[in-house]
Amino acid sequence: AQSVTQLDSHVSVSEGTPVLLRCNYSSSYSPSLFWYVQHPNKGLQLLLKYTSAATLVKGINGFEAEFKKSETSFHLTKPSAHMSDAAEYFCVVSVRPSGGSYIPTFGRGTSLIVHP
Amino acid sequence: EAGVAQSPRYKIIEKRQSVAFWCNPISGHATLYWYQQILGQGPKLLIQFQNNGVVDDSQLPKDRFSAERLKGVDSTLKIQPAKLEDSAVYLCASSSRIQGNSEAFFGQGTRLTVV
Numbered sequence: 001a002q003s004v005t006q007l008d009s010h011v012s013v014s015e016g017t018p019v020l021l022r023c024n025y026s027s028s029y030s031p032s033l034f035w036y037v038q039h040p041n042k043g044l045q046l047l048l049k050y051t052s053a054a055t056l057v058k059g060i061n062g063f064e065a066e067f068k069k070s071e072t073s074f075h076l077t078k079p080s081a082h083m084s085d086a087a088e089y090f091c092v093v094s095v096r097p098s099g100g101s102y103i104p105t106f107g108r109g110t111s112l113i114v115h116p
Numbered sequence: 117e118a119g120v121a122q123s124p125r126y127k128i129i130e131k132r133q134s135v136a137f138w139c140n141p142i143s144g145h146a147t148l149y150w151y152q153q154i155l156g157q158g159p160k161l162l163i164q165f166q167n168n169g170v171v172d173d174s175q176l177p178k179d180r181f182s183a184e185r186l187k188g189v190d191s192t193l194k195i196q197p198a199k200l201e202d203s204a205v206y207l208c209a210s211s212s213r214i215q216g217n218s219e220a221f222f223g224q225g226t227r228l229t230v231v
Contacts, residue, residue, distance in 0.1 A: 006158075032218035032219075034219070036222075042224075043207075043222055043223065043224040043225060044159075044207070044222040046219065049218075049219060051218055090158055090159075094218045094220070096218065100166075100171065101146075101147045101164065101166050101171055101211070102147065102211055102218045102220070103161070103164065103172065104149070104161070104209070104211075104218075104220045105161070106151075106158035106159045106160070107158050108157060108158045109156075109157070109158045
């Protein structure tokens with residue numbers, strides 16, 4: 001079985017300051033890891049993904065995440081927050097039990113609030 | 117490449133009524149998922165299909181929810197009878213079975229309000 005823990009339900013930053021959204025996972029299989037963003041009344045948009053290649057992954061809109069196997073973490077960062085980054089962010093772990101299909105499991109989400 | 121299509125986008129029904137949602141996945145994607153996202157929570161997997169067979173429906177409330185994917189392409193999710201707590205966004209997603217291609221692609225969702 002796999003699970004995802006997003007350590008903060010809300011993160012509040014000022015525009016122009018760094019963003020850190022924390023995610024820890026557990027998995028019995030080699031995981032693929034994703035971050036999705038969801039703006040109000042919009043669909044889920046993929047920010048970035050880790051699929052066993054480089055551990056530092058760069059995504060859209062200046063976001064990046066680092067896969068740390070020893071810490072079972074996949075934290076999302078951005079050097080400078082923009083007002084348009086305010087949204088709900090979901091960390092997702094996806095595993096493929098032998099011979100089966102991928103099973104994406106979501107964290108509970110972190111609401112990013114950006115102050116002017 | 118067309119994305120995952122879902123309809124309707126919005127639905128309001130009274131409790132004890134029935135409702136159905138439709139999903140058309142990305143062409144060629146063998147795996148199809150239905151998720152329920154209650155306000156303020158992350159999406160929860162309800163059911164997963166591989167072609168027209170069910171892979172996992174352990175979190176599907178089978179006394180009122182049903183889903184099918186008869187021809188291994190599009191899918192319908194039905195609720196009968198609906199309860200107030202079924203108010204949520206229902207998301208459909210699809211993915212390829214190709215090894216190493218683990219990304220799931222999501223539709224816009226159907227927002228259900230039960231009154």
